[in-house]
Amino acid sequence: xxxxxxxxxxxxxxxxxxxxxxxxxxxxxxxxxxxxxxxxxxxxxxxxxxxxxxxxxxxxxxxxxxxxxxxxxxxxxxxxxxxxxxxxxxxxxxxxxxxxxxxxxxxxxxxxxxxxxxxxxxxxxxxxxxxxxxxxxxxxxxxxxxxxxxxxxxxxxxxxxxxxxxxxxxxxxxxxxxxxxxxxxxxxxxxxxxxxxxxxxxxxxxxxxxxxxxxxxxxxxxxxxxxxxxxxxxxxxxxxxxxxxxxxxxxxxxxxxxxxxxxxxxxxxxxxxxxxxxxx
Ligand code: DGL
Numbered sequence: 001x002x003x004x005x006x007x008x009x010x011x012x013x014x015x016x017x018x019x020x021x022x023x024x025x026x027x028x029x030x031x032x033x034x035x036x037x038x039x040x041x042x043x044x045x046x047x048x049x050x051x052x053x054x055x056x057x058x059x060x061x062x063x064x065x066x067x068x069x070x071x072x073x074x075x076x077x078x079x080x081x082x083x084x085x086x087x088x089x090x091x092x093x094x095x096x097x098x099x100x101x102x103x104x105x106x107x108x109x110x111x112x113x114x115x116x117x118x119x120x121x122x123x124x125x126x127x128x129x130x131x132x133x134x135x136x137x138x139x140x141x142x143x144x145x146x147x148x149x150x151x152x153x154x155x156x157x158x159x160x161x162x163x164x165x166x167x168x169x170x171x172x173x174x175x176x177x178x179x180x181x182x183x184x185x186x187x188x189x190x191x192x193x194x195x196x197x198x199x200x201x202x203x204x205x206x207x208x209x210x211x212x213x214x215x216x217x218x219x220x221x222x223x224x225x226x227x228x229x230x231x232x233x234x235x236x237x238x239x240x241x242x243x244x245x246x247x248x249x250x251x252x253x254x255x256x257x258x259x260x261x262x263x264x265x266x267x268x269x270x271x272x273x274x275x276x277x278x279x280x
Contacts, residue, residue, distance in 0.1 A: 002014070005068050005069060005098070005099050006069075006071045007242045008071065008196065009241065009242045009243065010036070010070070010072050010073055010242070010243070010244055011035070011036035011038045011070075011071065011072055011077065011243070011244055011248070011250070011262075012036070012037050012072060012073075012074050012075075012076065012229075013037075013038050013040065013064075013067030013068075013074065013075035014028065014030075014037055014038070014039045014040070014075075014076050014078050015039075015040045015041075015042075015060070015063045015064065015067060015070030015075060015076070015077055015078060015079065015082065016039075016040075016041055016042075016077075016078045016079040016082075016199055017041070017042050017043075017045070017047060017048040017049075017059075017079050017081065017082065018041050018042065018043050018046035018160075018162060018164055019041060019043070019163070019198030019200070019260075019263050019264060019267050020078070020079065020093030020105060020160070020163070020198065020200035020201075020203075021039065021041065021078030021079055021199050022039065022041075022264060022267035022268055023115045023199050023200070023203065023220075023221075023222050023267060024076070024078035024199050024221060024222050024225050024226075025037065025039050025078060025249070026222070026267070026268055027111065027222030027223055027225065027226045028076070028222075028225065028226045028229055029224035029249065030225065030226065031223075031227065031229075031230055032229065032230055032233075033247055034245040034247055035243050035244070035245055035247070036243070036245065036247070036248045036249070037151070037248070037249040037250070037267040038067060038069060038070055038249075038250050038251075038252065038260065039249065039250070039251045040058060040063055040066065040116050040134065040252045040253075040277075040279070041251075041252070041253045041254070041255075041260065042063055042253075042279065043253045043254055043255035043259070043260060044253075044255040045059055045083075045254065045255035046164065046243075047160045047161070047164070048060075048081040048082060048085075048127025048128070048129070048131065049081050049130055049132065049140070049155065049157065049160055049195040049198070050092050050129070050130055050131065051081075051126075051131065053085050053135075054193065054275070055097060056081055056082060056085040056086055056133050057086040057089055057090075057133065059082075059087060060077065060079075060082040060085075060087075060090065060252070061086065061094055062084035062280060063082075063091055063278045063279055064077075064090055064094075064098075064104055066100060066277070066279040066280075067155045068099060068102060072092045072102075073101070073102050073103070073238075073239060073242040073243060074102065074103045074104075074239055074242070074243060075102070075103070075104045076104075076105050076107070076150045076225070076229065077104060077105070077106045077107065078107060078198055078199055078225070080107055080128055080129065080132045080137075080197050080198050080199060081128075081129050081132050081198075082106075082110060082205070082236070083106030083107050083108045083129045083137070084108060084131065084132045084135040084137035085131060085132075087104065087105075087106040087108075087136055087222065088257060090104050091104060103215065103236075103239060105228075105232065107221055107225050108137050108138065108141055108197075109141060109200065109228075110142045110221070110224045110225050110228035110229075111193075111195055111219065111221050111224050112138065112141045112142050112145060112270065113145065113224070113227070113228070114219065114224055115142060115145075115146060115149065115195070115219075116145065116146045116149075118193045118217050118219065119149060119192055119193040119217075120192055121190045121191070121193075122148055122149050122150060122189060123149070123150045123188050123190040123191045123192060124149055124150070124151055124152075124154070124192070124193040124194065124195065125141075125152050125153070125154065125184045125185070125188065125191040125193070125194040125195070125255075126138045126139075126151060126154070126155050126195045126197045127153075127156050127159075127180060127184060127194060127195070127196055127197060127198070127201060127208075128153065128154075128156070128193070128195075128197030128198045129155065129156070129160060130155040130157050130201050131199050132155075132197055132198065133153040133154070133155040134155075135151075137195055138153060138195065139151040139153065139154075147235060150188065150190075151232075151280050152184060152187040152188045152191065154180050154184035154187070154202075156175040156176070156185055156198070157176075157182040157189070158180075159176065159180070159198070159200060159201060159204060159249065160198065160200045162176065162204070163200040163201075163204065164200070164263070165205045166263065166266060168203045168204050168207070169206070169207075171224075173204065173207055174207060174210075174211075177207040177208055177210070177212045181208065181211040182211075185213070191216065192215065192216055192217065193216065193217045193219060194212065194216055194217070194218050194219065195219045195221075196208070196218065196219060196220050196221065197221075199221065201220070202220045202221075202222065205218070205220065205267075210247075231237055241259065250273075251264065251273065251274040251275070252274065252275050252276075252277050253274055253275075253276055253277075254276065254277065254278065254279055255276065256276065256277065257274050257276050260272075260274045260276075261273075261274055
C-alpha cells in the first residue's frame, strides 16, 4: 500500500472527464447533503468518449489515485465512458494494490437496475459516447439482469462537444439531437425507454424531449446514482463511517480555473471556487 494514502475519514470523490459529472454530483448532493465531496474534472483531456480503452483506463486510474491521495475513501466514476472502460480493471487489478479497503463505484450498474420496471415493450435504447457504445457495457449489464430485453445503442459523438462549448440550447444543437434520435429509433421502432448513458446529456434534455415521440420514457442517471449511493452507504456502515459529514464540496480541474468556473456555473447554477491540479 503506498505510504502517501491518508487513513483518516475523508470526503467522497466524484470524478468525470469534464463537466458532465456535475449533473450526477448535484443530484447526489441533493439526496445526501450531509457528506463532504471532492469533484475532479479532467477538463484538460476531455473528451474521453473517443479515446481507446488503454488511454481511458490510464487517465481514470490517475484520477482515482489522486482522489485517494486527497483522502477519499470512496470514489464515484460519474462518467459512463470511464465506468465502461476502466472501472472493472481498477476494481480488480488496482484496488488491491492501492488500498483494498477503499471503493470505486460506477454509474452503469445503478442505471440498468431500473430498466426492468420501466419498459413494457422490452425494447430499449441507449444514447452514449462512441466509446461507451463500442464497449457494449450497457447491453452486457442489461443481459445479466434482464436477458429478455433487446438493447439498441446509438453513439452521439457531437453531443458532448455541444454541451462542453455551451451550445446545448442553441439552434445548432437541434440538428444533432434530431439526427441521433432518428437514427436510434430507426434501428428499433418498438423502443419505449431510452437511457441517457452519458453524464453530459441531461443538459440537452429539453431538446431530447422535443425529438422523442410521445410515450417513450427517458432515463437520466442522476437520481438513480444518488439512490444507489445512499443504499450502498446504508449497506456498508464501515464505509459510511469513513465518509466525513461536513456538507462541503470542493472542486478541482486539470484545466484553467477560470474556464471551469464559467462552465461549471451553467451546470450547477451557482458560483464555485475551483483549484487547478495535475493528476499525471
Ligand atoms: N461524461 C462522459 C460520459 O458520461 C462523456 C464525456 C467524454 O466523452 O469525456 O460518458
